[in-house]
């Protein structure tokens with residue numbers, strides 16, 4: 001049976017949860033999926049790095065508390081040393097889950113380049129490399145006969161990208177609108193319940209929904225990246241960050257939410273894009289007070305939903321979890337499953 005050796009770049013909420021899944025459910029995964037997973041390298045800014053060709057003891061690695069210990073105490077190094085480890089470790093697949101940088105996608109984009117340049121496929125939940133360097137990185141993967149998968153970059157574990165790519169051939173897609181950030185949706189809901197803005201953000205952080213800097217969620221930068229990914233991947237647009245107008249929810253007050261409620265409306269942060277008659281694509285992120293019978297008004301908590309406007313089916317809506325450690329770790333697993341399936345097809349056709 002095939003075993004994929006993987007390297008975890010960034011050992012925070014998402015990659016730790018993937019490691020937990022492998023440690024606790026590796027046997028079941030092997031039986032159900034027809035392949036095994038072995039973690040051979042981990043790097044993290046706060047923990048340093050560890051490489052073990054025979055497989056890392058994940059239970060031991062998961063016990064390390066950032067700030068209190070590093071991998072140096074366990075035969076590794078206190079430095080992340082990403083380039084050397086990504087290039088030289090014996091992994092087949094790199095799982096990139098470091099901080100999303102909404103401005104230039106670095107250093108994660110370099111992590112992906114180093115992996116693809118050294119013969120390793122990549123799965124990532126990091127929106128920066130996909131939104132800001134997606135075309136380059138996909139071409140690099142293709143040229144090198146490798147995979148670059150990123151289902152978790154939009155709607156975490158809800159497989160919106162694969163769903164849409166399978167559904168839309170044969171249809172014309174006019175555009176989409178959606179709730180694409182779990183944190184801001186959670187915060188708006190909790191403010192409606194009476195929490196202060198700060199309390200609601202703190203809860204979202206504790207639940208593992210928020211970015212390292214939650215202003216990325218609140219001010220719409222995170223949705224801007226996701227709109228860019230959906231527009232470029234599904235509408236065939238060639239948009240850059242500057243093409244997606246952005247406004248977040250930080251100006252909304254509890255009074256605004258109450259006022260909307262009394263008018264039968266609910267504030268949501270909506271990301272959207274539409275194809276214009278001349279073929280260009282217009283995209284934006286902005287708060288909107290939606291009437292309660294609007295399809296997106298009932299999306300609650302950290303859930304997300306995106307409604308695609310199509311010619312033959314009308315509106316097609318995909319809804320599900322939009323954030324969370326387990327939900328996003330599952331997205332990485334789904335990427336590895338997709339790579340395995342592609343590899344199995346290639347072998348069968350050879």
Ligand SMILES: NC(=O)C1=CN([C@@H]2O[C@H](COP(=O)(O)OP(=O)(O)OC[C@H]3O[C@@H](n4cnc5c(N)ncnc54)[C@H](O)[C@@H]3O)[C@@H](O)[C@H]2O)C=CC1
Pocket residue numbers: 009010011012013014015043044045046080082097098099100107125126127152153156208209210211212322323324325328
């Ligand atoms: N948590 C969620 O619900 C979702 C997260 N994502 C994305 O997945 C990625 C990971 O998310 P989380 O695990 O929740 O974040 P996190 O903040 O819990 O973990 C990130 C980890 O990466 C490490 N790190 C940062 N820069 C690094 C570098 N240059 N080299 C090595 N390690 C580095 C940090 O020390 C931290 O341990 C982020 O890009 C996030 O935007 C995507 C979808 C959902």
Ligand SMILES: N[C@@H](CC=O)C(=O)O
Pocket residue numbers: 153155156180181182183184209210211217222322323324
């Ligand atoms: N911080 C993001 C996580 C997923 O991308 C969110 O809240 O949606």
